[in-house]
Amino acid sequence: MSLISPWRADFPALDALERQGQTYLDSAATAQKPQTLIDALAHYYTNGAANVHRAQHLPGAMATQAFEDTRRKAAEWLNVGSSGQIVFTHGATSAFNLLAYGLEHLFQPGDEIVISALEHHANLLPWQQLAKRRALKLIVLPLTIKGVIDVNAAASLITHRTRLIAVSQLSNVLGTWQPVTELVALAKAHGALTVIDGAQGIVHGRHDVQTLGCDFYVFSSHKLYGPDGVGVLFGHHQALAQLRHWQFGGEMVLQTGYLDATFRPAPLGFEAGTPAISGIIGLGATLDYLNDVNHVAAVEHEARLHELLRAGLMLREGVRLVGDPHVALVSFFVEGVHNADLAHLLTEQGIAVRAGHHCAIPLISSLGLSGAIRVSLALYNDSDDLERFFNALDQALELLR
Ligand SMILES: Cc1ncc(COP(=O)(O)O)c(C=O)c1O
Incomplete structure (x- = not known):
């Protein structure tokens, strides 16, 4: 055939x-790029690069507009309503690290974090290290012989001690869809936060993250035919409000003196320093392309x-x-x-x-x-x-x- x-x-x-x-x-490692994206990058670099959110001049305003357009397109792509729930990171890995540091203050010794046996290191090591820092227990959900997280086992392992679960939507090794809807429901019944690793899942089919109901959803642009160096972290408004600032620097601050500072809320408060401007604009062009597919x-x-x-x-x-x-x-x-x-x-x-x-x-x-x-x-x-x-x-x- x-x-x-x-x-x-x-x-x-x-x-x-x-x-x-x-x-x-080898597209699960990184995908090739559509011409639309290449054209958008060439357009940005040949028509004038500028920093975002800082400058009052025209190139700055144009870059900021294109950058914020991508935030809106990413929110639409995930169907999560407001673009204020989209934080740009430097990839899925940096999003997980942001979460593991930014949520650390919520955990007490003995609290439990639930992951699964098939997680990519990016969704294992940040939680493992958080567990070590705060004397938490890391619970690993087992798999069925079909390579799917065992929901029956999860029903007894997700308990009132669970503070957070972080699981993959589609395994990068097994190619199996995971029962994320059921796991999110189990976690919610116990008031635990939910993090979904969408790094592979986002690439195959359309996913309605609003219906999924998770607190956080993470993906990397480069696997979704977009530029590398860019990650997308969706956080529900209430979940983002619990996140403490983690990386500090330009544009994430409201006011600072030498000895103290106040910080912006999400999303800009979690995007310290100059972001991957061209990459984020390129992701917008990639999403335009994918919307036409x-x-x-x-x-x-x-x-x-x-x-x-x-x-x-x-x-x-x-x-x-x-x-x-x-x-x-x-x-x-x-x-x-x-x-x-x-x-x-x-x-x-x-x-x-x-x-x-x-x-x-x-x-x-x-x-x-x-x-x-x-x-x-x-x-x-x-x-x-x-x-x-x-x-x-x-x-x-x-x-x-
Ligand atoms: C399931 C899964 N999660 C997370 C990641 C990490 O993505 P990145 O390296 O873009 O941060 C990958 C990358 O292969 C992955 O397959």
Whole structure:
């Protein structure tokens, strides 16, 4: 079956990579960028860069306008009403760190933070370190054999001692959607704060964060076809009001003397210093592009590709899938073959996939693996990419066995 992506031509890097003999199947790490974004960056840099929120001059006003437009577009993208609930960070990782420091004052020794067994280090280490600083207990929700957070176990592990839960929407290793709606409801029943890691989930389909009802939702622009160096933190008004200022510097201050200061509320109070102006403007252009994409068609296209990938891998002798992936990616290993050797041979043949622990060492170790190969898909991939991948895989396996 031949599957052509109608969106491929919108991403010029795909052609450039092809000319270099590269097949890009690592979009879960970072995605290629649409021409609309490249044009927006070129426009900003060729028409006059300026700092935001500070200057009274025209270039400053124009940059501020475009910057704030992105905040509005991000709020619309997540369907969260007011753009005052959108804080720009330097990525998902910096958003989690902001939360773990900014909420620290709410915790007493013995309080519990609940995460899950499949979290990316970005949504594990900030909480782990917070737990160490404040003598908290970190509770890790187990997974079912299908690689999904076990809601029954969660129902007994989320209790009146739980102050916060932080879980992933879509696993970057297993490709499984997580029962975030149920987990948010359980947490809310106990008055706990809820943080959703949307770094992978945001890329596949549209998500209504308002309906989800979480307090915080985090994603990185670069995985959603936007520029790197930019993260989006949605915080519900009431949740943001509980956040203490964490990073200090320009534009986040209301008034300061040498010895004391008062700070702005969210969002600007949490955006100390010059933000990633061009990147945030670029994210706005990317969201414009994505708003024009037919999402039903994109989800269907990705689902078909995913099925081809899954089925093709399962056909091959000795290949074992990690978990039971739903969308976007498949991680696998081959019995009797070290994943680093296989990755090396794939790389030599121009196949860009990711190998290793995928920043989820506890998960990979708990599965008894030293690593896995991850093939990840985006809306610009098509069946030719998979054909090249499978040809390379077959050649590599022939050499290795
Ligand atoms: C599920 C998940 N959470 C968080 C992150 C961290 O994102 P970033 O490195 O952009 O901060 C990633 C990146 O791979 C991820 O896959």
